[in-house]
Amino acid sequence: MTMNRTISNLSLLLPIGLYIAAGVIGSGSISQEYGLFALLRDGFLFGAIILSFPLVNRQAWASDRNFLQTFRHLFVFVLVYYLLSSLLQILFHPMESTDQPWLVFWTGFISTLYVIIALGMLRNLIFVKQRPSTSRNFALLLQFLLIFSLLGLGESLAMAYPALAWLDNQILNSIILFLLIYLMVINAFRVGWINYLNKKQKLACFWSSLLLLPLQVHITIRLFSLDHVNISPFLSTFIPMASLFITIYLGVTLLALIAHLPTAQLFDRKIRQIESLFSISRAVSTEFELNKLVVLIVKLAAEVTESDFIWLELADHESGHPHLVSSRNLTRQEKEARENNYHRHLWNLIKQTREAVVANQLSLHSVAKEVLQWKRDVGSLIGVPLVSGKSILGILYAGKSHEFAFEQEDVDMLRAFGEQVVVAIENARLIKASLEKERLEQELRIAHDAQMKLLPKRTPVIPNIQLAADCRTANEVGGDYYDFFPLEDGCCGVVVGDVSGKGPSAAFYMAEIKGIMGALAKDQRSPRDVLNAANRIVYNTIEDNQFITLVYGIIDPHDPRFTFCRAGHCPVLVAQLDSKVVKLQEPPGIGLGLDSGRRFEHVIREERIDLKPGYTLLLYTDGVVETRNAKGQEYGEIQLAKDFGDLAPLSADEIKSNLIQRVQDFAGSQKPHDDMTFVVIKVEK
Numbered sequence: 001m002t003m004n005r006t007i008s009n010l011s012l013l014l015p016i017g018l019y020i021a022a023g024v025i026g027s028g029s030i031s032q033e034y035g036l037f038a039l040l041r042d043g044f045l046f047g048a049i050i051l052s053f054p055l056v057n058r059q060a061w062a063s064d065r066n067f068l069q070t071f072r073h074l075f076v077f078v079l080v081y082y083l084l085s086s087l088l089q090i091l092f093h094p095m096e097s098t099d100q101p102w103l104v105f106w107t108g109f110i111s112t113l114y115v116i117i118a119l120g121m122l123r124n125l126i127f128v129k130q131r132p133s134t135s136r137n138f139a140l141l142l143q144f145l146l147i148f149s150l151l152g153l154g155e156s157l158a159m160a161y162p163a164l165a166w167l168d169n170q171i172l173n174s175i176i177l178f179l180l181i182y183l184m185v186i187n188a189f190r191v192g193w194i195n196y197l198n199k200k201q202k203l204a205c206f207w208s209s210l211l212l213l214p215l216q217v218h219i220t221i222r223l224f225s226l227d228h229v230n231i232s233p234f235l236s237t238f239i240p241m242a243s244l245f246i247t248i249y250l251g252v253t254l255l256a257l258i259a260h261l262p263t264a265q266l267f268d269r270k271i272r273q274i275e276s277l278f279s280i281s282r283a284v285s286t287e288f289e290l291n292k293l294v295v296l297i298v299k300l301a302a303e304v305t306e307s308d309f310i311w312l313e314l315a316d317h318e319s320g321h322p323h324l325v326s327s328r329n330l331t332r333q334e335k336e337a338r339e340n341n342y343h344r345h346l347w348n349l350i351k352q353t354r355e356a357v358v359a360n361q362l363s364l365h366s367v368a369k370e371v372l373q374w375k376r377d378v379g380s381l382i383g384v385p386l387v388s389g390k391s392i393l394g395i396l397y398a399g400k401s402h403e404f405a406f407e408q409e410d411v412d413m414l415r416a417f418g419e420q421v422v423v424a425i426e427n428a429r430l431i432k433a434s435l436e437k438e439r440l441e442q443e444l445r446i447a448h449d450a451q452m453k454l455l456p457k458r459t460p461v462i463p464n465i466q467l468a469a470d471c472r473t474a475n476e477v478g479g480d481y482y483d484f485f486p487l488e489d490g491c492c493g494v495v496v497g498d499v500s501g502k503g504p505s506a507a508f509y510m511a512e513i514k515g516i517m518g519a520l521a522k523d524q525r526s527p528r529d530v531l532n533a534a535n536r537i538v539y540n541t542i543e544d545n546q547f548i549t550l551v552y553g554i555i556d557p558h559d560p561r562f563t564f565c566r567a568g569h570c571p572v573l574v575a576q577l578d579s580k581v582v583k584l585q586e587p588p589g590i591g592l593g594l595d596s597g598r599r600f601e602h603v604i605r606e607e608r609i610d611l612k613p614g615y616t617l618l619l620y621t622d623g624v625v626e627t628r629n630a631k632g633q634e635y636g637e638i639q640l641a642k643d644f645g646d647l648a649p650l651s652a653d654e655i656k657s658n659l660i661q662r663v664q665d666f667a668g669s670q671k672p673h674d675d676m677t678f679v680v681i682k683v684e685k
Helices: 002-026 036-057 067-092 101-126 132-151 154-160 162-167 170-188 192-196 199-225 233-285 290-305 332-340 344-353 368-373 408-434 439-454 504-521 527-539 598-603 636-647 652-667
Strands: 309-315 322-328 357-359 380-388 391-400 465-472 480-486 492-499 548-556 561-567 572-576 579-585 606-610 616-620 676-683
Touching: 036 101, 036 132, 036 233, 067 101, 067 199, 101 132, 101 233, 132 170, 132 233, 170 233, 192 233, 199 233, 290 309, 290 322, 290 391, 290 408, 322 332, 322 391, 344 357, 344 368, 344 380, 344 391, 357 368, 368 380, 380 408, 391 408, 408 439, 408 504, 439 504, 465 480, 465 652, 480 504, 480 676, 492 504, 492 616, 492 676, 504 527, 504 548, 527 548, 527 561, 527 598, 572 636, 579 636, 616 636, 616 652, 636 652, 652 676
Parallel strands: none
Antiparallel strands: 309 322, 309 391, 357 380, 380 391, 465 676, 480 492, 492 548, 548 561, 561 606, 572 579, 572 616, 616 676
């Protein structure tokens, strides 16, 4: 460690030493003709700049993915340099640089240090969510900046040595300058970090940029015009051009912030809704008294949708008629009017279709307008069914006083909340019934039914690809989970997960992660981005002694491939039709909820599997390989891979069924101690 620190310090002291040497050599020949000493001086300066580039790539105090902190440091750094350079200009202007070589040296040194450190800060911003071309484009920018600065020596060399007149080539200078400006613009548009700022942070960066940009423009103009930079033709080109890039980046940043400000509030609302949704799922899962639960549901639903009116209707067990069980912002007269004249047609419509009803102009809706008979000040309305298997537990309504108040995301959020409500109501009713007879057994049985209803009822239809899936819990409720998400362009998201532990606690977190993945998968196409966002949410909600492992991937049928990430889960098995060799795809990753985000994002990696004809993929949970027989022997990955390879020629459904049968045959009479889940993806020949 000490040796590395010593080498690191020397790597920074060496360019400073070269710069000082250049100052000593060139201090007596600032205005003289270009000669051997001047050439040696520029060589030292070139070496100093090259050796300073590690400072661009190593600025831990301004990195660590904290781009907001980096921008703050940049603001302070530019402000300090502007004030310092302005003070020097006031104190010593208009003194000739040839009269004060020490002033030339220190001013040039400070300016060089300024652009080097500023470039390092910009690199930390440019590399946020970097692409494969990001590092290359930034490296090319630095290289062309050096090349163009070296071409600045052409005129001086041509005057001092006529034989080198060919170095002063205006056409070459123009081409390099064009490419340099092009690379500046390309790198300047790497402002994706702005997307991850909330409204308050965007406003802070906007006002900072509004002040920062004029200062940086003034700095750049000053560096292009001041004589004291002319300690070297090389340096007099490098410093202003580097400052020009800083100016361009700050200009693009300001324009991007202006473009993002109108949608900043929507972004904040989306994050707030998602965070509220999963805080709600925990709250409703811990309240088992039905009378208190329905009050809590209405209260928290109002927070999710920011609605003016909320009411919950549950179906009577015997008659099936809806009854108002809880409400928010309904008067006593309105509640009585609703009981006397409830909206029968709207209830029947939602019950038959099992789909949410959205009426943004309630007075013009053919069915929902009957709500106005007892609630006259509603302009917009959403009704979300609480579906449990083949029956409807009830309907959750959200209303606002003005028209066109709801968007599709409001419907999605309320529907996701409704899924949590179904589990909570089923559990509450279960507890109530359990107090009368067989409390524990009845609770677990109904909870199991509610949990299984959260799993997909059918697999998606994808051209040339077969899908099959099954989930079996060791007890009545468990923590295994799988799901499919239809995405844009015919793609399909696939997730298999496992919550640590067993029983009701694991089941509640299973329902929570279902809502998380369903909300995030539709907004983000990259599996890595989805899992990074899911981890940040789960970390703030899950208990310290629990975590969730996942495999999430996207099937692209157009360019047949399966792109996935593994968050600490079992590997993906890949079998080929023409070979019995089964490959294990196991990219790095850690479980959700184990880390707040930095280490998780650093470790997790995406991997791609080309879906060639005859290929078969198997996603599973650890309950499969940990199945034990009467002798205490585990089924194991080796046996699973062998059986999977043998069954690969069969259809996806046959592979799933035969694998389950083989695992059960291996276990014999032994009761399974963990949940077991399979998802089979088979590419047709």
